[in-house]
């Protein structure tokens with residue numbers, strides 16, 4: 001079965017350095033490889049499978065909808081999209097939704113919408129967006145240009161003009177960066193790829209009031225931290241501040257590709273017929289799956305579990321950090337938790353995998369834990385025991 005590894009290396013472009021692991025099955029917080037070995041999954045497809053693998057209601061609705069109708073194009077109406085849009089609007093700051101297929105595509109849509117809104121209301125030339133250093137917004141040319149990490153941009157010049165960068169959690173720098181060409185501020189309510197960085201208490205509120213004063217749109221990229229990851233349906237709800245535009249993707253359909261741009265009525269009005277489009281966006285199968293995801297999260301029990309197990313997990317990781325050498329910081333909210341090491345985390349990830357635990361590492365030295373939101377304290381205990389063994393040897 002290592003055949004798949006050879007074939008992938010031979011025929012698939014080498015944009016990923018993959019682990020030598022072929023996965024064939026998943027259930028809840030567990031996945032199995034082609035040798036039958038079981039792993040506890042604290043990656044969850046990178047914060048995607050928030051309800052866990054093989055969630056029965058999601059699987060059932062996918063099968064039923066696939067049987068009824070898979071695709072007809074956005075020239076026509078379909079039920080699952082209508083119901084999902086209503087659910088997202090009724091449970092958020094937003095009045096309208098646009099559906100695409102991925103996080104990058106959602107952010108592309110948000111960037112276009114912000115520019116169009118500014119053009120409609122203030123005329124041409126006001127198109128710049130202020131972003132954060134160490135942010136991540138996607139790999140398409142525009143979202144790459146909006147990303148605050150040089151390493152992913154190298155070799156792709158010329159990038160899209162119109163993005164500037166300020167340090168995260170620095171309100172004076174944000175105020176300083178505004179010019180008469182600025183139309184929006186784009187922020188992640190928690191930096192995910194940037195190393196699990198939380199906003200300071202008044203940062204997002206401060207960004208919002210600055211946007212109000214300077215007539216800028218505030219865009220939150222909730223692609224990674226939306227859909228319950230931090231213990232509230234949307235991460236910005238913790239800070240009690242609403243954006244004008246928000247993007248979602250990763251966990252929206254629990255593993256099927258779906259992205260969304262949410263906006264207030266006033267802002268969404270700039271997307272008129274023909275202004276933007278996506279062939280697959282919000283198709284019946286993915287939208288039906290997302291409808292079940294949303295309903296399950298709104299029910300509340302999964303979010304309660306996320307907050308409760310998240311708190312347990314972070315406290316236990318902190319005690320572990322005090323017990324072993326080389327742990328610089330433990331931080332997070334809900335079930336996105338980072339453990340910053342004083343050394344490269346790659347070996348830890350590999351040794352955890354040998355012990356049957358999937359974790360990953362961002363910014364080379366931050367172990368990131370983003371398990372399904374249904375993970376139990378017992379499963380966390382299993383991971384902690386293995387992690388203690390591994391970290392002790394470092």
Ligand SMILES: *Cc1c(COP(=O)(O)O)cnc(C)c1O
Nearest residue numbers: 102103104136137138192223224
């Ligand atoms: C993953 C991610 C993206 C990109 O999503 P894709 O679906 O991979 O295009 C954008 N923003 C954030 C915050 C992300 O974590």
